[in-house]
Amino acid sequence: MNPTTRTWLLSDAPQTRRQARLGALYQGWLTFRANKLAMLGLVILLALLGIAAFAPWLAPQNPLAQDLAGRLKPPSAAHWLGTDALGRDILSRLIYGSRVTLFIVGTVALIAPVIGLFIGTVAGFAGGWVDQVLMRITDIFLAFPKLILALAFVAALGPGIGNAVLALAITSWPPYARLARAETLSIRNADYIAAARLQGAGRLRLLIGHIWPLCISSLIVRVALDMAGIILSAAGLGFLGLGAQPPMPEWGAMISDGRTYILDFWWVAAMPGMAIFIVSLAFNLLGDGLRDVLDPKGAKE
Amino acid sequence: MAHPDMMAGPGARPPSARRGARLGRQLRGVAGVLLSLALTLLGLLLVTFIIGRVMPIDPVLKVVGERATQAQYDAARLAMGLDQPLWRQFLTYAGQVLHGDFGRSISTGHAVTEDLRRVFPATVELATLGTLIGVCAGVPLGVIAAARRGRWIDQIARVVALIGYSMPIFWLGLMGLLLFYGILGWIGGPGRQGIIYDGMVPEVTGMILIDSLLSGDWGAFRDTFSHIILPASLLGYFSLAYISRMTRSFMLEQLSAEYITTARVKGLSERRVIWGHAFRNILVPLVTVIALSFASLLEGSVLTEIVFSWPGLGQYITKALLAGDMNAVLGGTVLIGTCFVVLNIASDILYRLLDPRAA
Numbered sequence: 129m130n131p132t133t134r135t136w137l138l139s140d141a142p143q144t145r146r147q148a149r150l151g152a153l154y155q156g157w158l159t160f161r162a163n164k165l166a167m168l169g170l171v172i173l174l175a176l177l178g179i180a181a182f183a184p185w186l187a188p189q190n191p192l193a194q195d196l197a198g199r200l201k202p203p204s205a206a207h208w209l210g211t212d213a214l215g216r217d218i219l220s221r222l223i224y225g226s227r228v229t230l231f232i233v234g235t236v237a238l239i240a241p242v243i244g245l246f247i248g249t250v251a252g253f254a255g256g257w258v259d260q261v262l263m264r265i266t267d268i269f270l271a272f273p274k275l276i277l278a279l280a281f282v283a284a285l286g287p288g289i290g291n292a293v294l295a296l297a298i299t300s301w302p303p304y305a306r307l308a309r310a311e312t313l314s315i316r317n318a319d320y321i322a323a324a325r326l327q328g329a330g331r332l333r334l335l336i337g338h339i340w341p342l343c344i345s346s347l348i349v350r351v352a353l354d355m356a357g358i359i360l361s362a363a364g365l366g367f368l369g370l371g372a373q374p375p376m377p378e379w380g381a382m383i384s385d386g387r388t389y390i391l392d393f394w395w396v397a398a399m400p401g402m403a404i405f406i407v408s409l410a411f412n413l414l415g416d417g418l419r420d421v422l423d424p425k426g427a428k429e
Numbered sequence: 430m431a432h433p434d435m436m437a438g439p440g441a442r443p444p445s446a447r448r449g450a451r452l453g454r455q456l457r458g459v460a461g462v463l464l465s466l467a468l469t470l471l472g473l474l475l476v477t478f479i480i481g482r483v484m485p486i487d488p489v490l491k492v493v494g495e496r497a498t499q500a501q502y503d504a505a506r507l508a509m510g511l512d513q514p515l516w517r518q519f520l521t522y523a524g525q526v527l528h529g530d531f532g533r534s535i536s537t538g539h540a541v542t543e544d545l546r547r548v549f550p551a552t553v554e555l556a557t558l559g560t561l562i563g564v565c566a567g568v569p570l571g572v573i574a575a576a577r578r579g580r581w582i583d584q585i586a587r588v589v590a591l592i593g594y595s596m597p598i599f600w601l602g603l604m605g606l607l608l609f610y611g612i613l614g615w616i617g618g619p620g621r622q623g624i625i626y627d628g629m630v631p632e633v634t635g636m637i638l639i640d641s642l643l644s645g646d647w648g649a650f651r652d653t654f655s656h657i658i659l660p661a662s663l664l665g666y667f668s669l670a671y672i673s674r675m676t677r678s679f680m681l682e683q684l685s686a687e688y689i690t691t692a693r694v695k696g697l698s699e700r701r702v703i704w705g706h707a708f709r710n711i712l713v714p715l716v717t718v719i720a721l722s723f724a725s726l727l728e729g730s731v732l733t734e735i736v737f738s739w740p741g742l743g744q745y746i747t748k749a750l751l752a753g754d755m756n757a758v759l760g761g762t763v764l765i766g767t768c769f770v771v772l773n774i775a776s777d778i779l780y781r782l783l784d785p786r787a788a
Contacts, residue, residue, distance in 0.1 A: 268472030273728035379724035401600030
């Protein structure tokens with residue numbers, strides 16, 4: 129980056145709003161970049177995105193093509209990670225499986241915080257009985273063991289990837305609602321809210337235009353830290369046969385396929401587990417780094 | 430409103446009366462907590478009930494079979510009370526649950542309560558041993574990491590916890606089975622006991638480790654231990670990750686307090702400062718963390734139980750789910766949910782009683 133841009137970005141007296149905003153972003157990036165582990169997490173996740181996007185070009189073979197003559201072959205030059213019980217290439221299945229994983233995590237991470245944000249800010253902003261009722265409901269969902277509730281939902285709705293996403297979203301929103309409510313309570317009596325109200329802003333406008341933006345950064349940190357948990361839960365559902373249905377190459381379901389052969393053909397179950405572990409580790413590392421940037425108060429503790 | 434204690438000032442009332450007032454306040458707090466417990470449990474029951482009713486599987490067909498005539502079907506439907514409006518069905522169900530009756534399991538043919546009584550001790554045994562391992566390893570690790578903040582031991586503790594958070598525990602279980610059972614042969618395989626000891630230990634608590642000790646059967650104890658040690662260690666690792674991080678952050682908070690500086694200035698040894706002063710002050714929040722961790726192991730054991738063919742609650746619920754046996758699923762879910770809520774509340778109450786600032 130050329131030095132003038134850098135000085136412009138790091139200026140203590142920004143001339144325009146845009147400069148201030150970009151400057152803040154750049155500061156955040158510098159903090160984030162200094163955290164080597166968080167950078168590692170970011171690199172792994174970018175690689176995962178690339179793998180998912182270019183799966184058809186990267187995968188050496190068709191992930192669904194069966195070859196019964198070549199079943200349960202150990203890792204070799206032809207099949208880098210071996211083949212499974214139907215003779216399918218495990219590496220190709222892992223590559224295509226990254227799409228499934230990203231789809232599940234991405235969708236849950238979009239749905240759950242939005243539900244939580246909505247319920248939490250409405251409860252915190254409205255107060256009174258609305259607050260009581262909404263928080264009571266939140267507590268009930270919080271009281272449920274997450275995986276069991278997700279299991280029950282999937283069983284009721286029928287197994288499948290869409291229902292798994294729905295079940296995970298339904299079980300993961302309560303912490304976000306709590307968080308959003310706490311943030312709302314701390315800012316609802318702030319002067320700038322009163323100022324906006326005096327200018328004639330309606331409740332909806334206050335909520336969406338003035339309260340939501342301040343809740344979002346803490347929600348993002350929380351989502352980043354929860355991503356790994358979502359991946360593990362999704363893999364758990366897949367492992368139990370309640371997530372993506374065969375022949376879709378979902379990592380959790382692939383472990384379950386390999387379970388039968390674990391003692392003699394270890395690679396069938398070992399490889400997808402490694403993939404899950406690496407990706408969820410990357411999300412945890414990234415979440416840690418993001419917390420340092422977006423929530424400096426929490427990081428110091 | 431100012432509290433009478435504050436207005437009267439110290440010494441105006443005998444200490445016993447003041448203690449009475451504090452206890453009264455605490456009791457009122459506890460009553461509020463118990464009320465919210467009741468509401469939460471009712472909500473829990475309602476949600477499980479609704480889930481059970483949207484289930485696409487027809488419970489009547491499950492009972493009478495595919496080849497029943499329409500008349501038989503109708504009779505069974507009437508007998509099961511499914512012709513009633515939903516709210517009345519719920520009231521009936523809630524009433525039965527309050528009497529400890531979850532109905533009959535379609536897949537095992539027993540009363541669900543009886544099934545739960547059989548499988549629950551297995552899960553409790555596993556989760557208890559797991560928590561024990563997590564506490565014994567996690568608390569010292571957290572304390573040492575805080576005391577040596579930023580040094581290599583702190584880094585190691587951080588990495589250990591991070592890996593624990595990121596690991597699909599069911600997969601680690603499979604790999605553990607492969608290594609320690611399949612290749613090394615150090616431990617017993619899946620299940621709670623080897624086949625020769627199956628049913629040999631007289632049942633007292635349902636927890637075989639304790640029962641075999643009670644009956645003095647050392648062979649059975651050793652066999653059971655070799656079966657439980659791997660799954661319990663895995664759950665223990667999982668709770669270690671959580672407990673060590675929480676311990677560390679509690680300790681850091683204490684170590685930065687002024688009384689610690691005072692203790693150091695007085696010339697106390699570092700060991701006394703850490704274990705005698707700082708650590709004693711984190712015991713109360715630590716109890717809460719341990720209770721929560723135990724509750725999450727009760728739930729977290731679902732996948733572990735499947736991997737290790739452990740005949741516990743998790744396996745029971747999952748099997749029932751896949752068989753569409755809703756009575757069993759609801760019973761199991763309500764049981765785990767109740768444990769969850771009760772443990773939460775118990776730790777909350779304990780916190781209020783032990784820490785006067787919280788009341």
